[in-house]
Structures are given as structure tokens and as C-alpha cells.
Amino acid sequence: MNVTLGIPRLREILMVASANIKTPMMSVPVLGTKKAHKKVKQLKKQLTRVCLAEVLQKVELEESLHLKNKENRHRLYKIKFCFLPHEYYREEKCVKPRDILRFMETRFFKIFLEAIRRRRAKMSSFTEVSTRKATRKDLEGVGDKAQNNPEAPEGEEEEKIVDAEPDEGDGDATEAKMRRNQEEEVDYESEEENGEENTAENPEDEEAESEKEERAQDADEEDQNGADGDDSQHLPFMSQTKKERDRLLKSAEVRVNAVLNSHPSIQDYTFDTENELWCEVSLTLPLMKEYFDISSLLLSLTRNTVIHEVKGITRCLLNESTNEKGEKELILHTEGINLAELFRYSDILDLNRLYSNDIHAMAKNYGIESALRVLIKEIKDVFAVYGIVVDPRHLSLVADYMCFEGVYKPMNRFGIQSSSSPLQQMTFETSYKFLKEATMMGAHDELRSPSACLVLGKVVKGGTGLFDLKQPLT
Template sequence: FQISCLLGQIELEGRRPPLMPSGKSLPCFQPYEVSPRSGGFVTGRFLTGIKPPEFFFHCMAGREGLVDTAVKTSRSGYLQRCIIKHLEGLVVQYDLSVRDSDGSVIQFLYGEDGLDIPKTQFLQSRQFPFITDNYEVIRKSKHLDEVLAKMDSEITERHFKAINKWKAKHFTPSPREGAFLLYSQKKMARVKKQIPAGEFINGKDPATQQVIEMWYSLEEHGRKKYLKKATNCPDPCLAAYRPDIHFGSVSETFQEIVDKYIWESSNSNYIKSDLSLDRLKALLHLKWQRSLCDPGEAVGLLAAQSIGEPSTQMTLNTFHFAGRGEMNVTLGIPRLREILMVASANIKTPMMSVPVFNTKRALKKAKKLKKWLTRVCLAEVLHKIDVQESFQTEGKNNKYRLYRIMFYFLPYQQYQQENCLTPEGILHYVETRFFKLLLEAIKRKSTKLASFKLINTRKASRKDIDQDTGESLGNQDDHEGEGEEKIVDAEADEGDTDATEAKRREKQEEEIDYESEEEVAEDQDEDSEDRNEESRSPAESLDQETDNRGSPEDGCEGDFTAAHEVGKRKKKKVSSLELDQQRVNAVLGINQAIEDYKYDKQEELWCEITMKLPIMKVHFDLSSLVVSLAQNAVVHEVKGITRCLLNETANKKGEKELILNTEGLNLPELFKYADILDLRRLYSNDIHAMANTYGIEVALRVVEKEIKDVFAVYGIEVDPRHLSLVADYMCFGGVYKPLNRIGMQSNSSPLQQMTFETSFKFLKEATMLGIHDELKSPSACLVVGKVVKGGTGLFDLKQPLK
């Protein structure tokens, strides 16, 4: 195609080539040119040649590919090594369970059905006609008649019948239904009508206590009726009967496929003299039994290679904009490292998704909820900021700079659909919080610049600056925040022998980036104070169908603080003039530097503040400081959530449904809205959060799904048996542990630990604590030259002495 037609659009990191500061993509184009060629679209082909600018774009993309490949090999190689070193001891034993070399059970049946993956291809319905046609050949070569004569599938058939009988009675299986629950659901409403509400005893109201007493006084016969209704479904056949001993013990999905095939065969005038339908069923069950995984199979290594090898085919693009270019998702090797190697508690792009109930009321409330959950920074509701600077002297020595800052806010109509702020609430935030933040930022900036000027003469390190400036507390907070991030990064990159990466980090640490430090500190201040300010949740306000302005669309009133509400109540009592004066005095009282304050009393769409600051030797640009502060100042947020989107998708039945997606994480907040959201289908990609909320079994499923999704983006399919084994290994201790040296600490073989990483540390611990190595793990066996306990080395041979 590229030879004979055209090369098409050039991509750099998933985007078009970037613009230079001059506004051109290359010097030969006009600034901000909109033609496809200037954006990297190559119309030429290799057959007739391409133009110089096109060739340059093509080389840019080629360079990216080369660098990506070079970096990717080391990353994916190390990832694969980590998985292999942890899973090397997992072997299928003679009871079909998968155990580690120290005997701990990882899975009771490999892949949850015990099948060997290459053999599963022959157990699919499209293979059944082939087996049917070749019945005679199989019968002669495998001694079928003798084998099937010894097989008895009566027990397993009875078990399947019991399961089908239960399913016929219970259309919607609920694992939480108990006899007492059914009884109380039936009787509670009637009892509540008879007994008036009274005081609670041991957390139970009188009606509940009455129902409990009635249940205990029930006769055996009456209680049996409810117990019968609440009986649980029998265990699956595979769980009750071991498939290698009991013939016909197959998975439910395979049983359904076989039954369906036999039913179709019987309906389509199936005539075959030798092969009855029962005989065919027995043959397929035998095929299943012959496809079980052989004892000694090193399934851990197979799983590690099945995840490690496809990871070399993935590009290193960290971000991918899913859906309509809205949600930011970590992908590829960085995401795999996050899940497997680091098991990170604070992932880069946490998100939640939960379907909305398909009722008019729920859909209407969901729009309000979306507004409430969306974080709003001051810059998003600002129209413009004017800063006027003038000079003032008082006497000979006192020289001041006067700054008059005008804030113009956007009209209410422009943002009322997007967030739940009002002009009143924004102005209140600016008066009570933003001016304080601004003055603190000015103070910080001035002391930093002054100290920087002092130190500039002698080249100083970061420590000197921290000592010279008297703001150790603020800096400590900054460094704590930075430290946490560093720890996570250190874990993520551990073992990466990238010297360039290390050098780059050192350089970054040496450079003193004052701006970013300020922003981090400001962010932390705002976060902590905003959380204290948020006194009301939207739970009540969502129920109120109208807000102050009377429109039912905007029922979010949660952005007002308690103090502001008090102010509103006072409006009735105190005259408006006095109230205005009180507001102005409150702002003037924040700091002596504030000379004057005015605001728009009618519309509340602007305010003006005048500040008097002593002249410094070093001059700095106040307008840029105000702008950067406004971009980081959070007027309204729900803790942990930055953005919220409502997307329409089709569910399994093909019906349209609305899904609420959030960037950020706050599960308890969503639990408040059980009337709007279908919380049973709430999902988050943060494995630790899911484990802490729902338990380790859920975390295990999330690990499987997340790894599968990472590969799915690149069109790679990994067998679920491999994924379930890795997930089971990571979670079998009851906690979600990473596949790095921290996860290796819980390993029982010191020699396996030493052959992984940090050999001296593990050797020292094993020596000092006198840890014993049983020489069962593959690494330990290789160290001392023993046969590895896997494959044909799993069993011992007994020989007669004579």
C-alpha cells in the first residue's frame, strides 16, 4: 500500500506532529497552517518518491519506532523474568491441584476445570462432527469398548439432574437468600402496621423484634417450608467429584454443549448403526477425561511465558483515550507493571464505572449527580483577570507597589449545565479562601526570590536554600508528598538497569524547580481546607427538585458552606448595607496588605481587590502567579474524584443503558446513591480498593479482567487459565501481593529468593535467622544439582533390589 498508493497520516505518540514555538510544524510551512500536509499527512508514495518535508515527518515516526523497540525489550524482558521467578515452582500434582514447591495449594483444579490448554481445541462443538465421523477409527486404535465398559457415569449423571432440577425451580439464583429473610419479607409489612414505632433495643425496633420472636416460635413444619425455598444450588460436578476418578465429571459449559449437540442430532433424523447417542456422549466424556492436564506439567512457567511473550508486541504508549477521547487510561507495559510487578495502591489513572437505573427519575438525578461529582477549579469559571500595578511612596524610605486586581467571572448560563456552582458560591469562595491562598503564595514567592538572590553568589544546594528560607514547614509537606510518589516509582522501576534513566533522575533532583514546589504545596493546602469546608453532601440536595433559581435542572446546592448559609439567614434581619460592609471588612481583615475591596452587589459577576506590598529588590510577575493559582484553586470537589462522564452503551441484551464513569476513586461516595445507580455492577480498576471493599475474591477477578483488557487493546488473546493462575498466585495468601522482591520475601525457599534479586540481603537474613531450605524449589534444585520436581522428575521410581 505504501509503495503504490500513499503513506498516509504520520503519528507521533498517538498524535499528529507537534508545533514549534513559532506555530509551524516545520520551517517550510506557514505558522498555524491548517493543510493536511503541514499536520503530517504524507500524500506521496515510495514508487514515485516523497517530498523532503514528508520524508522528514516519515523519519520522525521511524525514530519513535526504533526508540520504542529498544526501550520496550528491556521493560518486557524484566517483567517476564519477575513473573517466571515467582511462578517457577507451580506444578500440577497427582490430585490435579496446582501447588507451589513448598506444598501450598494455589488452585484445586488447574484453570478451574483441570484441562490442558492445547487439548481444549478438540472439546469445542465444531469438532464433534469430526469425532462422530471417525468413531470407528478411534474405537479400534484406543480399545474404546474395553475402556467404556469399565466406566460408570451414574453418579455424575445423578448430580447433573439434581442441579437441573434446582435450576428449574429457581429462575433467579440469589446466594444471599435465607429462610428467615424470606419469612421476614413476607411478614414485616403486616407487623409494622400492627405495632407502633417505639424505641430501639439493641439496635432493633419493636416490629423487628416481634418478627424474630414469631420465627423462633414457628413449628418445625412451618419452618421447613421456608428452608426448602432457600436451599442453595448443589455444588458444580467438578467440585464434588474429581474428574480423573469419576467418569462424566465435566464442567457445566461442556455438559451444555454436549447436550445441545445430542439434542440437535436426535432432531435431525440422526441414523448411525453402530453409534447410539449414549455411546456418543460417553465418547465425548472420555475425550474430556483424556484432555485433563498431566501431573508434573509446569503450568507456572507456561502462564509466565504466555503473559511475557505477548507483552513484547505491545507499544510503550502510556495513555490511550478510550471512548470519545475523554477518559485517560494507562495501557500497555506500564499498566502491566502496575498490576503485576508493583501491585500499586495508588495507580496513575484510577476510575470507576457504574450503570444508571433505566427510570426517568434515576436518569434525571444522574445528570445532577454528574454535576456534583465534577471537580471545578477557579480558572474554569473566570472570564478574565486584570492586574494594574502602580507605585506609591510614604515618606522617604517607605516605598510600595499597589496592585489592583479585577476578577471577572463567567455568566451563570455558561456553566450551569456543567457544574453545580452559583455566582454567589464562587464569590464567597474567592473572598474566604482564594485571597488567603494568594497572599500566602506571594509571601512564599518573595522569600524564595530573596533567598535565591542571596545564594546565587555561592552556588548552593537544595539543603542550603531550605535552611536560609524560614519556611521549613511548608517545604516539609511538599517533600512528604514528593517522597510518596518517589517510593512508588522506585518500586515500579526496580531492577531496570537503565543508566540513562538514573542519570535523568539525578539531574531532575539537582534542578530546583520552585514553581512546581509551590503548586504542590498550594494543592495540598487547598485539598485539606476544602475537605473541611465541605459540610453538606448532595444526598439531601439531590432530592430537592429545585434550587434557589427555581430551575429543576440545577438542584446541586452543596457548594455553599455553613458560614455562607448563616450569612444568608442574616440577610433577612440585617439591612443589606450593613451586610455589604461586613463582607468588605471580612476581606480587609484577612491581611494588612489588603487596602480595598469591592464587588458586584447585583449580579456578583466581578470583584476588585487592592493590595499594597513593600518593594523588593527582585521583581516578579503577579499576573502569572494569580493565573497559575486560579488554575489550581479547587472551588468544588468530591474527595478523590476529578471528572465525571455519562456515556451511553449497549448491555448484553442489546438494550441501551447509561453508564456513569469517573476519573478518580471514591467508592463510599457512590454507595450513597443506591436509588440512582445499580451498585451491584459497580466496577473500579483499582485492585486494592476493590479488595478492601468487597474482599480478596473480587480482587482476584479484577486482576484477571485488567490483564485481559490490557492485551485486548492490542488484539492479543491470552487463555483465561493462564490469567486465573497468575491472579490466584498473587491473591492466595489473602492479600494482593506484587511479583517483585517485596512479594519474594514471603517465599519459603531462601535459595529461590537469592537467585531473584538482592542476593546478599536474603542470604544475610537466612543466615542470621537460621532459615532452612528443603531444596524443593526449582532454583534450589539447580543450585545444588538436583533433579527439578516437575515433569518426569515429579515421581520416584522403585526398583526391586534383586
């Protein structure tokens, strides 16, 4: 199991108190009954996410160019998807060959064509921007040449145009530096903001996002075609009777027509009616000035497209360990968190001993006291990796301060806003901001916190400062 450690994990726990941690996980013991041990294996398969690339054996791509007439010029792609036999992944994954084919027909082809449209639109926009930019620079260069030196040779004009680019970049860099210098406060970026930035910086994730958009649109279509599709899924294609064989052929024809009508770019579709181990689709795309490798796009899509998943959970492991009593028991570990899903299996799992490294989730479902214990354990585990032992009293003091209000709050200037001591707020961070707010709101300080006492040079009311020592002089 991959778990965030070191400074990044301490930042998640203490400084940010993030609700979206990078490596969430859960672990829950399995009940000791034979029935539970039998069902937990099937549960493990249901909780494991299945991507299309994990069940693909190979993909055959054939590309041809058709130039019959000027009005109908297009590229024809014949793509054949070959899937692994069911026995290769039967023990680890809960999908079946008919589920994979159904997913390809109802979702994947639409996702693929939408990704092609986005990629083409993106490339055409880049071409237009670069063309306009070059034209503008050429015009500016010609104007400068005519005003400054009308007899200058052409070589000097090209040098001026080339040298203009770094000047513009330096101007942008100078403005950025000035903006940074004007900022006085240090911002704690939340994990949600970081996630949005990563999404914008990674163009390959656009195809994965298109899958989520297609799911909502295809849900209604699946319900409408459920009557015909479900009957065909549960009947084997190797039927013995003629009546069943005719029925399967009709259902196969309905499926093919549904795929052809789903998008105008799909020209033909066939699939393996016997073993359901392959399908082949023919796509026609109009010719454009820009060209990109469709195989690389297809490769990234197969890796990111999910056939089956439980929301929030990516992988599930089943390990055997020894409990405090010395007895062996099975522990179910998951990468990702979905406590509501595990609560449905109280007959298999010991939910009273469930543990998660997501402190917010534990506080929401089990209360703030359980979140406090998880907080102490997580900090202790981070230091234990490096052989560092921290006094439990220090950890409990930190955890109590972060949870004493009944909610899990961070140890930063946002978390200290709830403090009743303005002087304590000023000594932590952004002194001018807290001083201005306290002055405008007329706040007062009772000098009970150690920080407030130190600011005014008073004895801290703690330790030996809690009492006075009197001694008789005679």
C-alpha cells in the first residue's frame, strides 16, 4: 500500500488538515465465521477497480486514406480490440466478457470519438494562435524598419524580430516578480486547489474526464435498451436450440444497429458472438491540416477508462495478520475510502474495528474522539519510519488543541482565528492582519494564554507560575 510519509504527510495532518489526502486507505478485520471468509473474497473482487487496459490483450489499428472526390475525403480507421480470456482475470476481477463488450458498445466508443474531437480542436487552436502571432510580429518588424532605418538590409530586420521575443518574456517575468513582492502573506494552498491545478496542467487527463461526462448521458440509454440487452447478456451464444440461436442473432443485430446509430463517424461494427473475446469498429474522420497519432490517444484512453469501480476505492487487498490475542485473522485493506459502502457488509466485516487514515472521515462517522486517536497514531507512524520516538504527551497536547472545539481544525492562521486571545493570534502569523481586526472590532485579551503573557512580560500561568510560594521569615 502506497502511503504518503515525511513532511508532505505532516503538512496534510497538521498545517492543512486536508479533507482530500493524497493516499487514503482503510483497513477492517473480517469476522471469524466460515461464511464471512467465503464472502470476503467476492467482496474483494467487487471493490477492486477494473480499467480497460487490464483486460485487453492487444489492439490492431489499420489506417487508410480515401481521396475519391474533393467533397468526400476522409481517413478510415479499423480498430480491433482483442480481450483476454475470462480465466485470466476471473479470480481477481468481477467483470465478465459480456460486461466488457457492453461497456465498449455503450460508452467507450463515444468517449474515444469525443477525445478525438477535443484533441483536434486543441491542435487547430494552437495552429491559429501561432499563425496570428507570426503575422503580427512580421508587421511590427516591417513598421520598425521603415521608421528607424529605411535602408537597413533584410538580415537586420530578421534579427530584430527574433530579438523581440526575449524582451517580451523579460517583461512578463518582471511583472510576475513585482506581483510576488507585493504579497505580504503566505498562503496555505489547500489540496483541492492543487488538484485543480494538476488537472489543468495534465492534458492527458481530459480523456479520463470525458468518461465521467458520458456516464450520466449513457445511463438513460442503458435503461431504455435494458430489456433487449439484459436478455442477450444472460444467454450463452453457444446455444443448442434453433429458437435460442435465432433470438441471439436478433439481439446481436440490435446491438450492432445501436452502435452504428450512436455516432455518425461509426461506419461498421462487428463482435465475437461465440466467445465475446473481440470487437471491431470502423471509424471515418474528415481530413484536416493537422495530423496526430491516434494510437497514442487510444493507449492513454485504455489506461484511464474504468469499466467497473466502487466510488472512492481503487484497489483492495486481503492479508492475514495476528491480533492482540495471538489469533490469526483476515484484514481487508483498500486504497481509497468509501465508508458508506463498507457499512453495507456488516455480516462480513468487523466495522467496530475499522480504521482509516482520513481523519475527517473518521470524525464524521465515528466521532471526534476517534479522530483524535487517529491523529495521534498518524503522527506517531510518520516519525516511526525514521526511528524517531516522540513523547505521547506532546502528541496528545497537539491533538487536543486541534480537536477540542469538536471539529478537526488545522494548526495555521486559519485555525487560530477561533482563538479568543488577539495577542496569541498576532504571535502566530500575519500580525498586522490580526492587529487590524482586533482594533476595528474592539477585541480584548484576558491574558490567559502563554503567548499573551509573554508579549507583556507577565509570568505564564502554568507550571511553577500556577501558585505562589510563601515562607515564614521568623
